[in-house]
Amino acid sequence: GGVWSCQADWNGKVGLTFLLTYATFFGLSASAIPTTFVGEAFPVDAKGKGCSMCVTFQWVLHIIILISFDSIDRALAPYTFFLFTGITFICAVAVILFMPETRLKTSEQIAREVDLQARKSIPTVF
Secondary structure (H helix, E strand, C coil), rough: CCCCCCCHHHHHHHHHHHHHHHHHHHHCCHHHHHHHHHHHHHHHHHHHHHHHHHHHHHHHHHHHHHHHHHHHHHHHCCCHHHHHHHHHHHHHHHHHCCCCCCCCCCCHHHHHHHHHHHHHHHCEEE
């Protein structure tokens, strides 16, 4: 089929759906952490440096995605955003399950909760 075939139309709609889903899950997980959680979790004297480090790390990851996207797209097209959507869905679920609620809590309370959560976590290689 050509550009106007049903197959091209289906791939376009599915691709757009997964692109929007990816953007939604990214906004709920990796994008939100440096701008919300970090600002609340760090003590006052460390907020500036902590937020700067987290935002810098986030932009380094953006650059990695940008550089690798073309290769991934050539390998997986037209299903490229299935991969990105799946990864960000897993990240969003992890944020929902493992990030502590920070509303109306001091940074000390948040630090204690994170420490308790870390002690309960399954040990990893990293």
